[in-house]
Amino acid sequence: MSSQRQQNSAAIEVVGLSKRYRLGGPPKLSRLRQWLSRPVERETDYIWSLRDVGFAVHEGEVLGIVGRNGAGKSTLLKVLSRITEPTTGRVVMRGRVSSLLEVGTGFHPDLTGRENIFLNGSILGMSRNEIQRQFDAIVEFADIARFLDTPVKRYSSGMYVRLAFAVAAHLEPEILIIDEVLAVGDVAFQRKCLGAMRNIAGSGRTVLFVSHNMAAINHFCTRALRLREGRLVHDGKPADVTSGYIADNYSNERARRWPFDPSKRMQIRALEIRDDNAENVLYRTEPIEIRLTYEVSQPVSGADPELTIESSDGGVVLQTRELDCAEQGSVRREPGIYTTCVTLPPRLLNVGSYLVRASIAWGAPHEHLDSRDGLLFELHDPEGEMTTRSGARRRLGVLCLNLPWAPPTRVSEASVDGDAQLQTVASDL
Amino acid sequence: MQPVTVIEANRSGILAEIRESWRYRELLGFLAWRDIRVRYRHTFVGFAWALIEPFLTVVAFTLLFNRIAGIESADIPYPLYCYAAMLVWNFFARALRDSTTSFVTNATLVRKVYFPRLVLPTACIVAAGVDFACALVMYGAMLLYYGITPTWAILTLPFWVALAAFNALGVGLALAAINVRFRDITQALPFLLQLWLLATPIAYPLQSVPASWLGWYLLNPLVAVAQGMRWALLPESTVTTVDPQLLVTSVCINALLLWAGLRVFQRSQKGFADVI
Structure with a gap:
């Protein structure tokens, strides 16, 4: 069947997905009656968190999702993670799915680090064998070997988060769904997390990644989506989607x-x-x-x-x-x-x-x-500037200064026996 | 072969849910293990609590019902007679209490991770089963002390325990599902359990219930379970018999409760993450 072959190329297929929430406060007696009798439903009692969202993600794609708070990002991830059911629409996912909507879900403060690795791993969908196999790697990544048998409630918040992320980073699903997990930990650990993310992104797995960190989106994702008020408004290259998002959220006036x-x-x-x-x-x-x-x-x-x-x-x-330029301090x-x-x-x-x-x-x-x-x-960049002065490649980085390079000096013959030659040069310097 | 997941509204039926839960049995084990681990972690005597609690209850019941109120258990020592039924009651009560609150106490899990929701209350029942096993060892010691040997009927023990477990699951599922929306259940549960305890032949023999009440009394599915435990664990006597008709009634009511519990649970579980 040709349609089946076509479908097989997509790891995630989302068609006409909508999710409606009921507005309202805590349960009241009248609500109990409502709940039991299913009264006539009025449209004003509801809010649409997702409205007719459709897209397909191919195997190995790293898809970033951006949007303001309340745009429906979290709802989308919750539906894809099967935590909540859609109101209408359909999603088909091919491969083992793991989702990580929060770091350290299911950690129990009274259990030790070791026990929590097993519990949390299992909650995230790893089998006991997998956890055992990855155990040493997890401990090493989290850098908590000494505290393995201490209850996690005595951990510093940094240790706690490291351990939690370490477990998550060692999941090996074919499809990974991640929500904002990078907003945790100190700078050094965030760098480590970004490294782990880069590995995940480069490993050929299909990744769905929600973040407010536009740099992370631009860095890791091969494609990005933008949601606004529950609708998909932009699907394209990460750079285009993120800059569109920023431009929309701030005035571009002078x-x-x-x-x-x-x-x-x-x-x-x-x-x-x-x-x-x-x-x-x-x-x-x-x-x-x-x-x-x-x-x-x-x-x-x-x-x-x-x-x-x-x-x-x-x-x-x-x-x-x-x-900075005043004559006296105050x-x-x-x-x-x-x-x-x-x-x-x-x-x-x-x-x-x-x-x-x-x-x-x-x-x-x-x-x-x-x-x-x-x-x-x-x-x-004024036309020609980059190409004439520094070749056709665009520079990376936020700053783009012309720094004073010394003109190169020829210090020796081309190497015959590379190492020996270089050593003499080094000792000369 | 890659597993394919399809997500749609109202997709999964109850059978699919049960099959899916079986796939997650390892998680079920971990959750039960966590519950037991955490329950006794910060206690001085630890696991011994699983023994102390039923033991002291039996002592109290013996003093109160046997010595003061004068309830007799024919030719069987009263403490043994009472404890045989108390064993299964404690298991049932703990299983029901924990499974009823399981979604609310694990709200973060329900909100943030997918797994078949059926796993949570079931794990509570498994955890209660571990306490039961400890208390059973204690019972063995009591039998030795009184020099009493049970009959071959002890082989039916797993059946009675399973009946109690399914009963706790059926009622627990329904209550847990309602508890997600209306926490009134948490408030009402201790009271319900107290009444239920009195309406079950634990402190007194089934034979002392007035015949005219039996029609209503036997609707309690735990009557057969409590009586069955006595039959399984004690020597033959007039106060340990299980009437086959009683057994059939109890199994039917149990099946009905389990079906109803699963229905109520299934109907409301898809909204758990949104309302909890």
Whole structure:
């Protein structure tokens, strides 16, 4: 049958999937009666979390899913994990499925690390033999060998999360469904998790991955979907989907203004981005001027206007403060409207989208008098710049500076016996 | 051969659910093991609690019902007579209590992981079975102490235990499913169990129930179970007989309860993750 052959290529097939939830509070006696008698259902009693979603995932694809909170991502994963039933539609999955919607589900605080590895592994769908086989690898990955026989309630939160992720990372399903598990642990462990994710993604398994971390999506996924209000609105390359998502969530204007709020002593009123050229495009080769306007309604000292630039994955590229250039440390400001501006030097940031946020730092670290979601801007490369100066390849990274390389010096003949030659060179240096 | 999973609304029937649960029997074992492990972990005497609890209850019952109220058990020592039925009652009560609350106490699992939901209450019954096995050893010691040998009827012991287990599963499934939406069940359960205990021949012989009540009394499926345990574990006597008609009634009611329990459970389980 030809249709069957066609179907066989897809690891996951989703057709017309919808999920409806009932709105309402805790059970009441009237609800009990309702539940028993199945009354007439009104459309306003319900909310659609997923609406007619359809897509197919091929074997080995790593599919990222993005969307705002409430867009239906978690519902989609719950349906695909068989935790909840769809209202309508159909999903066919070929291969062993494991899903990981939370790190450490089913961990019991009173059980030891060793016991929890077995319990959690089993809950995630591993067989006893599989767990036994992977046991040493799990312990090593989590780095908890010394605490194996300690109840996990005595673990630090970091150890707990490491152990939980370690078990999950050693699942060996054909289809893996993951929700936001990377938002845990310290930086070193997150890096380890990302490494594990990379291995999983590169192992030919089919992966479905929900994240708010656009960098992770861009990094691991071969394709991405975007959901909005329960509907599938974009299905394409990760870079396109994530940048579309960001552009939709932040204004892409050149200036933003905010109304005056009498409750604040000092507040941001406007943020603008300017460039020198007449076309409405920002080039990374030109200086970019960011203008900030703020208003002081009561005399204030020690407050410091601050700009934060973030890359499209949400990582902070840099932070800059007005007082960096002030003559003395603390400045007292009288009531009035102030405007100031800072210029980003040319050839600093790479091509891509960036977000500027404005805030007024005050007092202890991370304390703010005011803070505003900022402006989104996109940096382009003027035609020819990249190709003429540095070859056709686009550089990786957030920064793209021209660093001073020394011209190469010829230090010896080409190698005949490589190692010996290189040693002499090394000792010369 | 790759397993194929199809997800649709109202797809799985109860038979498919049971088959799927069998595939997850290893998880069932782990969950039961966890329950037992956790229950006795922070206790001083640990597992001995599985023995102490029924033992003290029997002592109390002997003093109260035998010595004070003057309930007799013909030619069989009262403590043995009472304990034989108490054994299975304790098993039943623990199994029912734990399975009824199993979805609520494991709400995080229900919300975050897939497995056939039937596994959870069943694991509670298995865990209660382990306590039962300990208490049974204790019973053996008591038999030795009193110098009493049971008859060949002891071979029917697994049957009575299975009957109690299915009874707990049937009622437990229905109550657990309702408990997910209406926690009133958790509140009402201790009271229900207390009444049920009194309506089962544990402290007194079945023969002392007024004949005019028997029509209603025998609707309690545990009557046959309690009486059957006595028949299996004690020597032949007028107070340990099991009437075949009683047995048939009990098995039928049990089957009915199990079917109803599975129905109620199956009808509401697909919404568990959304409402729990």
